[in-house]
Amino acid sequence: MALVLPTMCLNFLNLVVISAILTYLNWQLFLIVLASLPFYWPIIRSSQTKLQNYSKIERKSFGKLTSSIKEKLDGQLIIKVFGKTKYFSNSFSKDEENWSMQATKAGIFQITILNIAFFISYVIPVIILGLGGLLVIRGNMSLGTLIAFFSFVPWIYEPIGIINENLVQLQRVEPLAERFFEILDMPEEEGDGIYLFPEDYDVEYKNISFKYRDEIVLKNINLFFGKNEKVALVGTSGSGKSTMVSLLVRLYDPTNGKILLGNKNIIDYKLQEIREKIKLVRGNEPLFNMTVKENIMLDDEFTEEEFMKAVKKAKVDKFIGLLYEGYDTVVRERGSKLSDGQRQRVAIARALIREPKVLILDEATSGVDSQTEEEIFDELKEYKMTLIIISHRLSTIRKANKVILLKDGEIKGEGVHEELLKNSPIYREIIESQLIVGKFD
Ligand SMILES: Nc1ncnc2c1ncn2[C@@H]1O[C@H](COP(=O)(O)OP(=O)(O)O)[C@@H](O)[C@H]1O
Ligand SMILES: [Mg+2]
Structure with a gap:
């Protein structure tokens, strides 16, 4: 005026x-x-x-x-x-x-x-x-x-x-x-295969190398993830963990070597089958500006029972009562209404409700408190699915059937936690310097 x-x-x-x-x-x-x-x-x-x-x-x-x-x-x-x-x-x-x-x-x-x-x-x-x-x-x-x-x-x-x-x-x-x-x-559909997801979904990395442009990120990786095994990937930041798991959902294809799924090359499967049965959850993924429920359903048909089961297993139910409109709360842009840990749990529920055969959690619980992460992991152990988890929490790593140690794109050790702790100086060093050790660990 x-x-x-x-x-x-x-x-x-x-x-x-x-x-x-x-x-x-x-x-x-x-x-x-x-x-x-x-x-x-x-x-x-x-x-x-x-x-x-x-x-x-x-x-x-x-x-x-x-x-x-x-x-x-x-x-x-x-x-x-x-x-x-x-x-x-x-x-x-x-x-x-x-x-x-x-x-x-x-x-x-x-x-x-x-x-x-x-x-x-x-x-x-x-x-x-x-x-x-x-x-x-x-x-x-x-x-x-x-x-x-x-x-x-x-x-x-x-x-x-x-x-x-x-x-x-x-x-x-x-x-x-x-x-x-x-x-x-994006022309990502090219190179689509013909096979349906196999009954025996063992995963094998055979002589995998991977380059981003000229930078060698993975060197000669040989690995075996047995069906329904719960495996933890451990390594300092930049060691290639995320790259390794993104090859499994074919966000990239290896520069050399091949990944076998049920003894067939993963690139010979229908891409849609791979994406449906192998779910990758990343901790830094934003949510969409819709309700909690819509973020989980993504317009697919699930029964109320399936929905309740997924939110319970992913421990969404532990915080949903705090939100004024419960599952119908709109999470705002990128999910900013929720905390990191809450957002991550919604993302895990979104994957779980689709009952994948292989679930990859790439620092997907980094914002969740130690105890809740442990609870989620315990729930997931009950599922008939292969679980590959990248986490910095000792409590989780200790519970894995197998720990894989990665350094500078190479595998430096493999075994259960106690074994590695005894035999691998690199592992001991990482455990001492990198891990978040909770109160109860
Ligand atoms: N999209 C990308 N383009 C180019 N280089 C990348 C990309 N993603 C990761 N890298 C590089 O690959 C290496 C391994 O990264 P990453 O797989 O994310 O490791 P981690 O998950 O163990 O921290 C790092 O040196 C990183 O800089
Ligand atoms: Mg990473």
């Missing part, structure tokens, strides 16, 4: 002065200008408030659209691994449609107003020039007066500039949307 008042006074003063000058120069011509103002001013005035409203609505739905795009970019791993491209591109389309409708409305309104305003502000000077010219020819007015008059007239129509400033930029969403579809259309 403090700023608006002086501006308004100034504008008004401007108007009075210019009117006085124009009247002085030639009052007849000024009458013509005056006659146009009843059309011009109301349009400008009403359009400003309306335009602001339109812009506000448009900006809001544009904001929704960009956060919708961002959310899907952030969650692309989940969308890919859960095969949910269609579901999420539908929800994206809705946001896009909504925005483009609002933008079109705002756009049409602006263009109409602008056209009317331009028409008036261009036509009047032409009339003035015509009539004024006539007066000059007849000797009723000097050419100088006409030029002076003519150069003052546009000042009356100044507010037209304000509209221009408010113009909504309609094109800006396109690059974002393009990038979004590019990512969803």
Whole structure:
């Protein structure tokens, strides 16, 4: 308000002065200008408030659209691994449609107003020039007066500039949307195989090496994960743990060697089967801005029983009572309404409800307290599935059937915790320096 008042006074003063000058120069011509103002001013005035409203609505739905795009970019791993491209591109389309409708409305309104305003502000000077010219020819007015008059007239129509400033930029969403579809259309489906998931799903890494560009990350890995075994992967950060497990869901394929699943090369299986039966949960994965329940269901059909079982096993039920609307609480952008540990438990429930044959938890419980992590691990031990867990907690590692020690992309030891502790200096060092040892460990 403090700023608006002086501006308004100034504008008004401007108007009075210019009117006085124009009247002085030639009052007849000024009458013509005056006659146009009843059309011009109301349009400008009403359009400003309306335009602001339109812009506000448009900006809001544009904001929704960009956060919708961002959310899907952030969650692309989940969308890919859960095969949910269609579901999420539908929800994206809705946001896009909504925005483009609002933008079109705002756009049409602006263009109409602008056209009317331009028409008036261009036509009047032409009339003035015509009539004024006539007066000059007849000797009723000097050419100088006409030029002076003519150069003052546009000042009356100044507010037209304000509209221009408010113009909504309609094109800006396109690059974002393009990038979004590019990512969803990644040619990851190539190299799809034919086999269904096997009954005996032993996993074997045979001479696996892997490079990111020129950096060798995994060297000659040979490993065996027996069916339904519970294995812990231990190693300092950067040792290649995450890379190792992402090969198993085929986010990448090995540079050398092969991964056997039930004695067949993993690349010969249908990718969809692999993604359905082998679930990777990463601790830093964001949730989608939907309810807790929707984040778990992802639009698939599960019974209430299946849902309750999954949330119980993943210990979501331990904190859900704290949320005002329970499972129907919307978790906000990236799941920011929840703590890290809560978010991670929802992500685990999302994987569990789909009863995978192999579950990989890549620091998926890093934000969960020691005791709850232990409880989750105990629950998971009861499942008939292979569990590969990357964790920094001694309590979890100790309970694994087998610990695999990774350093600089190589396997430096394999066995149960006590064995490694006895035989491997590297293991002892990691245990001493890297692990979070809880109160009860
Ligand atoms: N997407 C990537 N592109 C390039 N290099 C990567 C990528 N992900 C990981 N790396 C590199 O690979 C090595 C192993 O990383 P990672 O598998 O994440 O180890 P860990 O999970 O044990 O911390 C690191 O040197 C890391 O910088
Ligand atoms: Mg990692």
